[in-house]
Amino acid sequence: MRFLELDEVTKEYPTRGGPPARVMDRVSLSVQEGEFLAVLGPSGCGKSTLLQMAAGLLPPTSGAVRIAGRPVNAPPPEAVYVFQQYSRSLLPWRSVRDNVAFATEHRLGRRRAREAADEPLKLVGLEGFGDHFPWQLSGGMQQRVAIARALAAEPAMLLMDEPFSAVDALTRLDLQSLVLDIWSRRRLTVMLVTHDVEEAIQLADRIIVLTNRPTTVAEEIAVALPRPRDPIATREHPRFLELRHHLLERLLARHAG
Amino acid sequence: MRITSGTWLILGLLALWEASARLGWVDSPNWPALSQVLAALAADMATGELPARICGSLWRMGAGLAAGGLAGVLTGLAFALIPLTARLFGVVVELLRPIPVPAVIPPLVLFLGLDDPMKITVVALTVFFPVLTNTLQGVQAVEPDSIAMGRTFGIGPLRRAGFIILPAALPAILAGFRVALALALVVTVVAEMIAGEQGIGSYLVLMQFAGRAPEMYGVIVLLAALGYALNRGFVALERRLIAWWYAAGREAA
Amino acid sequence: MSLTRRTALAAALATPLAAPAFAQGALTRMRVSVIPVLDVAPLHAAIREGFFAAEGIEIDTSTTAGGATGLPGLVAGQFRVVFSNVVSIMLGVREGLDFRFVSGASRAKDSPPDILALLVRKGSGIRTGRDLEGKRLASNTRNNIVWLRGMAWVEKTGGDWRRVNTVEVPFPQMADALAGGQVDAAIFSEPFVAAALETHGDRLERIGWPMSETAPGGTNAQYVAMADDLARNGDLFDRFGRALHKGVDWVNERQGQPALLELISAFSRVPLARLQNTALPAYPKAVTSAELDEIVATMTRYGLGGRYPASASLIFRTARG
Structure with missing residues (x-):
């Protein structure tokens, strides 16, 4: 289909x-x-x-x-769009968990969105990094945060714009x-x-x-x-x-x- | 606390002040020694008159800062995000901006009288422009990607403005507020000097007319200290509000 | 709230003479523009002694530096009453503003010392108005009573007032400007005369009394209100005049006594010791047609002529002797 x-x-x-x-x-x-x-x-x-x-x-x-x-x-x-430049699309004033929660908190409310952030963070291998800030992470880890955020919205489709071009x-x-x-x-x-x-x-x-x-x-x-x-x-x-x-x-x- | 070279310079200038008056280098009753000035200041602080006047001035300044700042931020957001508003009101703002605030005081007196509404409006007008300019620049510098990010998650325009654009522009907005703060104190005192019995400005006029130079300079010293303290306080607040900005800047460097 | 106000209003209309009754109820607030100078002593006396409160009036004074916002504020409705010098008032009248005199405030005494003095640097050789030709003479403002009496003094002592260069210097800065040589002479008003002689006495000297030497007993300053306000609220201004004039009596009864100087020191913040050496004006209650005519004639002589209404029409009943 x-x-x-x-x-x-x-x-x-x-x-x-x-x-x-x-x-x-x-x-x-x-x-x-x-x-x-x-x-x-x-x-x-x-x-x-x-x-x-x-x-x-x-x-x-x-x-x-x-x-x-x-x-x-x-x-x-x-469908959710995943940006090439993770550094521009992540919000530096939010922790990793709050960045992921940002995808859903307008629908779920802040508390439930924060709870729901754990699962996608685990999926991208960032368990335990929820309280870090994006600028404390490497480029690869930041792009993982961006992917986790996209997954948090539970889309059926990802639209990925050269998502790996900015890492080694x-x-x-x-x-x-x-x-x-x-x-x-x-x-x-x-x-x-x-x-x-x-x-x-x-x-x-x-x-x-x-x-x-x-x-x-x-x-x-x-x-x-x-x-x-x-x-x-x-x-x-x-x-x-x-x-x-x-x-x-x-x-x-x-x-x- | 370590005494920096800047502190030494200030202490040196204050010593020079004391000496110039005591040794008669500047021979005028309108140039009292620092010690006399501080004694006069202490006396009027002790009676409770000056503290009350300072509170009044700070209240007027705060009200003007809040009103002008809020208007500046909202106008800046509107200009940056709704192109129609910029086209409609941009010219008006650009025409009003270069007018020195003292020049608009007479019409303000005519419409608002001589009391707090006039004084607060004068302060608000002073604060409005630097905050507007910085908000506008801050909002225009927000990464288009982060706004598109909000859209892809189905986040509405109001929430995008409040949760993406405003925080991202906050460092620039706060820089505007810092400029405005310094101006606001000056303008509050100037407005209080025009008329009325309240505030530091009126005290300054009264002491000038009474020929009491120590009290006059006492208030000037106080204003300098107050301005310095306000700025320091604001910087401390800024470091709390946008800690991420300072930290991210350091990590990136 | 509105009930009490209405009750007070009814009482005010019904019993205009039962003054003490107002002391209990709501007072009518009147905002008065003043300058922190000796001339307003009776107003402050009347406030402090409760004369206004007894008439059901609460006075809210607003100090303006140099009186710049006083008369414009009266026109704009910011003030009910304004204290101002007579020349500024008459210039407003000439321009068609409906000012009416509600009380006299101050005038020169018949002989020196008076509240204006002309000071020069010692050793400058300046003695007369003739010596001032081509020189710089400081006045706090151009085209006010200080300037007018100064020009009259220049002419009376043999000088051509048109050849004297008037420089505007605020009173607080005059002594330094004169001692420092930025001006050659200055017309001081009290208490700045006393202050200048106290602090710069070794370098400055007094060569003239511009008021008592040119217009002995001449008028200086008054209280004015707007004609339409007086027409609508004549009763309120009657009460205002009564209270103010009790203040005048209070002050005049204490001429030369410490109580008066203490009052002046309290509102003006001028140190008591300096006030001991300060010349005070006479404090009249009335404004007369004769003194207004004198002012108009003098103003006309020094370039401030024009069409002035009949003096008598400008004096409200509270200012008639």
């Missing part, structure tokens, strides 16, 4: 004096319920714009976005495993935007490759690698190497062109 659908979505921005600049041109894609979709594209190709429109944070100029069959005009309760390589592998683990345990639907070819292959069921601006869909590939995916073994799998070769060639050619 299609959980998220983008139908001929176009985005234009007004320019001073000239015709509007079209940054995205009739992009159509869909994410199946329970699917892990990676959207791959070079930097600056409008991946984040696409994701923000899917999340209801940015209205498309034309075209439609639907989640669970309903049109999206505002952020839908089913080892931490990134760690967080990728964490997200895969949560995805399978919680039976989530995920749409993840990245410029990292290996990350896309490692995580996704299906990869959509975008072109440069104005952004269109260039290609759609089924990953077809077995799960569970071990972070080391998967990277040595012939299918992984084949896909990596293909995708890097595409991105580099496009980059050069």
